[in-house]
Amino acid sequence: MSTVQPLESGSRYDIRVGISPDAPDEDKLKDEVGSFGYCHSYETSSRYDGPGLRIVLFLSGCLLRCTYCHNPDTWHLKDGTYVSADHVLKRIGDFAPALRDVGGGLTISGGEVMVQLAFARRILSGAKAMGLHTAIETSGFLGARADDAFLSEVDLVLLDIKSSDPDTYRRVTGRDIAPTLRFAERLAAMSKPVWVRFTLVPGSTDDPANVEGIAKFVAPMKNVEWVEVQPFHQMGSFKWKAMDLEYQHHDTPSPTRELVSRVIGQFRDAGCNAR
Numbered sequence: 001m002s003t004v005q006p007l008e009s010g011s012r013y014d015i016r017v018g019i020s021p022d023a024p025d026e027d028k029l030k031d032e033v034g035s036f037g038y039c040h041s042y043e044t045s046s047r048y049d050g051p052g053l054r055i056v057l058f059l060s061g062c063l064l065r066c067t068y069c070h071n072p073d074t075w076h077l078k079d080g081t082y083v084s085a086d087h088v089l090k091r092i093g094d095f096a097p098a099l100r101d102v103g104g105g106l107t108i109s110g111g112e113v114m115v116q117l118a119f120a121r122r123i124l125s126g127a128k129a130m131g132l133h134t135a136i137e138t139s140g141f142l143g144a145r146a147d148d149a150f151l152s153e154v155d156l157v158l159l160d161i162k163s164s165d166p167d168t169y170r171r172v173t174g175r176d177i178a179p180t181l182r183f184a185e186r187l188a189a190m191s192k193p194v195w196v197r198f199t200l201v202p203g204s205t206d207d208p209a210n211v212e213g214i215a216k217f218v219a220p221m222k223n224v225e226w227v228e229v230q231p232f233h234q235m236g237s238f239k240w241k242a243m244d245l246e247y248q249h250h251d252t253p254s255p256t257r258e259l260v261s262r263v264i265g266q267f268r269d270a271g272c273n274a275r
């Protein structure tokens with residue numbers, strides 16, 4: 001049984017490991033109540049994770065293993081802090097008036113938000129009750145878990161589509177692309193606002209055909225408000241070393257301005273709002 005602790009604010013680039021050694025494996029968690037959960041940290045003033053100023057809560061637990069992940073210390077529940085949903089909501093409540101004033105809100109990221117679906121739902125619901133705009137960032141791999149009650153608490157989905165080519169997707173994430181595409185289609189069918197995010201990794205995801213495949217898939221979806229191209233960077237690489245994980249991207253550069261322009265152009269040419 002994990003010990004309940006207070007949640008520290010901080011940065012997604014702080015490394016946090018081994019905080020709850022008795023936690024279940026992330027693929028074995030069964031929790032339909034959501035009163036407690038495992039969190040990495042929260043940031044109080046992000047301008048990059050949804051509209052306006054955001055408080056961003058990083059949940060622990062992810063079933064993907066992206067080769068370029070910036071936060072491998074969010075993969076396992078055992079690395080997170082075990083906290084009560086009430087405690088997290090109290091922290092969010094401290095910022096709620098300021099966030100409401102500037103049209104901001106709460107974004108739950110990770111890790112993968114749907115590993116701890118009931119916990120996330122409880123927090124999203126509490127944030128909505130405070131009058132906050134709510135967003136989740138997800139790979140969509142566990143999208144089948146998201147029932148309508150969960151999605152009703154979410155105003156915006158930041159959907160990471162990591163590649164369109166199935167082989168590339170498997171190579172960079174270790175998983176199948178199909179669940180993500182099915183989740184995207186479901187969100188489109190229910191007109192749920194979505195910002196698609198694509199991490200541009202030179203030598204891994206930058207193939208023009210790979211980009212084109214995402215662009216063609218997304219362009220007809222009227223619910224997709226933005227496609228955001230996120231350039232790969234090395235800010236999380238120190239975590240791989242500290243956690244003794246094999247990192248494939250020591251020598252991978254950030255994409256050049258020309259490459260970013262080419263990829264944004266591909267999305268725009270297909271009819272997407274891209275930036």
Ligand code: SF4
Nearest residue numbers: 062064065066069111
């Ligand atoms: S989905 Fe996100 S948290 Fe999970 S491995 Fe990929 S980049 Fe990391």
